[in-house]
Structure formats: C-alpha cells, structure tokens
Amino acid sequence: MSKLRVGIIGTGGIANVHAQCYKEIPEVELVGGADIIPGKAEEFFKRNGIHGAKAFNDHRELLDMGLDAVSVCTYNSTHAECAVNALNAGAHVLLEKPMCINMEQAAAICRAEKKSGKVLTVGFQPRYDANMRMVKEIIGQGTLGKIYYVQTGGGRRRGIPGGTFINKEKAGVGALADIGCYSLDFALNSIGYPKPLTVSAYASNYFGTNPKYFPNAKDFQVDDFSAAFIRLEGDIVLDFRMSWAMHMDFLGDTMFLGTDAGMKVKSPNPEGTWGGAWDGSPGEISIYHDMVVPTKTVLPYKNNEGPSLFMQKVRGFVDAVLGGKPAPIPTSQILYNQAIIDGIIRSSEQKKEVDVIIPEI
DSSP, X not given: OOOEXXXXXXXXXXXXXXXXHHHTOTTEEEEEEEOSSTTXXXXXXXXXXXXXXXXXXXXXHHHTTOOSEEEEOSOGXXXXXXXHXXXXXXXXXXXXXXXXXXXHHXXXXXXXXXXXXXXXXXXXXXXXXXXXXXXXXXXXXXXXXXXXXXXXXXXXXXXXXXXXXXXXXXXXXXXXXXXXXXXXXXXXXXXXXXXXXXXXXXXXXTTTTOTTTOTTGGGOOSOSEEEEEEEETTTEEEEEEEESBOSSSOSOOEEEEESSOEEEEOOXXXXXXXXXXXXXXXXXXXXXXEESEEEXXXXXXXXXXXXXXXXXXXXXXXXXXXXXXXXXXXXXXXXXXHHHHHHHHHHHHHTSOEEOXXXXX
C-alpha cells in the first residue's frame, strides 16, 4: 500500500511535535512543508531529521503537490485560510487548536469541509487521556443524574507566552483561545457538547500590558484573563474562567453538579506558575454522593499507557483518513467551542449579555 503523503503548514514550535509523530507512523511519508518565513521550513526538516521533503514559503505551493493530508500549525488568524485551501485542494486536515478566531472563519471551515467530503479534526489531545475519558463515561452513564451546573477554570499564575501569541493580528485572541479552549472542550465534551445559547463575559489584560509582570508589555495586544457565565441548551449553566497571569494560585477545579451526585476534577499542576491549563491529564477526580450520609469517593487514577496523548491525536487522524472513518474530534462540536469564544469576545467588548450565534453550515 502506498504511504499517506502528508505536509505541514506552519513550521513553528508545535509543528515539531507533529513531525516527530508522523515519523513514527509507518503508513505516513512527510513530503513537504511551508512557512512564510524564508528558510524556516528548510531548517525545520533538517532539525527533525526529515530528508527529501520539499520546503515552500507559500502553503498553496505545498498544496499543489497533491497531498493526501496536512497538519495546519500556523498562528490562529490563518487557521481558516490554510484549512479551507487544503480542503479545497483535496487534502484531509489536522487543524491545531483553537479552530480559528471568529464565527465567520469557523463557518467557512465547516462549509469547506462539508463540500470536500474530507476529514477535518481539531487538535485537542486531552480527549485521549484515560481520566478525561472516564469522566465523560461516568457522566454519560447517568451517575450524576441531570447535570445543571458546570464550573471550569484553572489558569496560570504566571504564564504569558511571547511571539505571535500576544499579537492581535496573528493570534486574534489571548489566554481565552490559547488555553481557555482546552478548558471549554473538557467541560463541554464531558456533558455531550450541548448548544450554547447566551454568554455574559468579562475580559482584561492588566498583567500583559504591565512591564512589571511582562517584559514585552508594549507589544501585548490580547486578553490575559476572561470569565463568563454561559447558558447551555438543556437548562445547564457553565461558569468559565481562564488566565495567563493573576495574583492567585488557580481559578478553581472543574466541577459537575448533578441531581444525584457531583464530580470534582482537580486542576493539573496548580502549584506551578505555568500549571493549571487543561492541556493534558487532569488531577484527582472525586464523586460527591450520599450513602446514608454525604460521602466523597476518590476514583482510582488511570495512568496513560502506550503512546503519548499527542501521538494518539495524530495517529487517530491518520487512522480516520486511512479507514474512511469520521473525524475523531469533529468540527460539529468545536463549532460550539468557537461560538462560546466568539460570544465571550463580543460580550466583554459590549459589556452585556449576548446571544450565541451558530451559523448554518
């Protein structure tokens, strides 16, 4: 069987992990890459020990190679353009998170995906964590009864990235999209991704714009903190908060309140200044229920055996393409994630509650 011919669009930091994962998959041949910075793609392949791959400065030239699939690892504001162009060129797409920066772009991605008939999956590797899967399974079994309130937070005490992450034109959104999208995906996926209805939100950037806390304050253009109250279909409310920097250790564990029981999932590594982001395995998981008296049961923690979560993400994408299977992490779900992010941005700017707008696909 001929190998899956894969390219990488955007050869920055996260692309290195994609490349190393593809190298370990026998069914894949990494044949090319593109980056708008001259020479960067060539250096990328050299650094990762990939020989014979072609390098381009324009992703459209890469797509002219007639690839089977691509990873889109560019900065946020170009996710949509690159993904749409790849789909239109007949390539399957592994799109790094966040999906994009607004609902107009999200709709364009989903429409191009629908028209192309290709696989497009979004890069939320925590979905593959054994403990996060256990949380979803327990809730799906009805153990908690009807879920009516979900809290999700985390956040870093000090953890503002640099480069394109803080540039409005390139990143579009700050902490909200960078690590907040992980928190939203964990909470929403655990309860079946109900449709968001309204958002009342607040956002600020007091730390990023202050040279006392961030050396490149003059270049900081996005949010470093956001909080929101989101109404979901099914009479569920989601209490969300996320931060790159703050005077606090973390912004709270993830909690699911149900009519029969409650569940608390502790934040990962809240003691670290860069901890508290839901981008991997969670902390301790407990169920609060009644057994004659109010009782707390700590669930056995599951170790992830075998490939890394990131490898499972890439492998899942490849298997879906080769096997003609649905996308492991479908846009039909992440469209709601993006709609909430869009709603938080609009609400915080308008300083009032806003309706969540879900476009027709």
